[in-house]
Amino acid sequence: xxxxxxxxxxxxxxxxxxxxxxxxxxxxxxxxxxxxxxxxxxxxxxxxxxxxxxxxxxxxxxxxxxxxxxxxxxxxxxxxxxxxxxxxxxxxxxxxxxxxxxxxxxxxxxxxxxxxxxxxxxxxxxxxxxxxxxxxxxxxxxxxxxxxxxxxxxxxxxxxxxxxxxxxxxxxxxxxxx
Numbered sequence: 001x002x003x004x005x006x007x008x009x010x011x012x013x014x015x016x017x018x019x020x021x022x023x024x025x026x027x028x029x030x031x032x033x034x035x036x037x038x039x040x041x042x043x044x045x046x047x048x049x050x051x052x053x054x055x056x057x058x059x060x061x062x063x064x065x066x067x068x069x070x071x072x073x074x075x076x077x078x079x080x081x082x083x084x085x086x087x088x089x090x091x092x093x094x095x096x097x098x099x100x101x102x103x104x105x106x107x108x109x110x111x112x113x114x115x116x117x118x119x120x121x122x123x124x125x126x127x128x129x130x131x132x133x134x135x136x137x138x139x140x141x142x143x144x145x146x147x148x149x150x151x152x153x154x155x156x157x158x159x160x161x162x163x164x165x166x167x168x169x170x171x172x173x174x175x176x177x178x
Contacts, residue, residue: 025072029088053081105138
């Protein structure tokens with residue numbers, strides 16, 4: 001996250017809030033970022049110094065003008081004019097973070113000893129959504145066989161450890177301190 005990308009994201013986010021288009025802009029930015037990351041030929045064309053700015057704008061217009069919201073498209077053209085298209089994925093990330101913050105989305109990481117069932121993940125997610133009074137939850141799952149059993153849930157800087165490994169460690173610390 002750079003200050004420059006954050007400013008572009010904040011400006012578009014303010015427009016999105018004003019025009020009630022946050023979700024549409026979020027989808028469009030994700031789409032544009034995905035295209036930017038997956039199409040080296042497009043990147044090469046837009047970076048080519050032999051191509052005039054008008055040719056590049058025309059190419060973007062032909063490809064994206066009817067595919068994305070006008071505000072997302074104007075951002076794309078502005079980034080082209082300022083030679084900052086490489087910031088597009090970072091702007092997308094910053095915008096998504098702002099969107100999730102505004103919607104009170106809680107980020108949690110659930111780590112289990114083996115692949116957890118979707119129902120288990122949902123129950124844990126629901127429990128933490130209620131605990132934190134969140135508007136929603138974004139879950140990342142990990143598998144760590146060293147936990148032996150149980151679960152760890154990371155919420156920000158707080159780790160909730162209900163794993164066998166964590167309980168054994170706590171028991172060891174208690175025995176050592178006595």
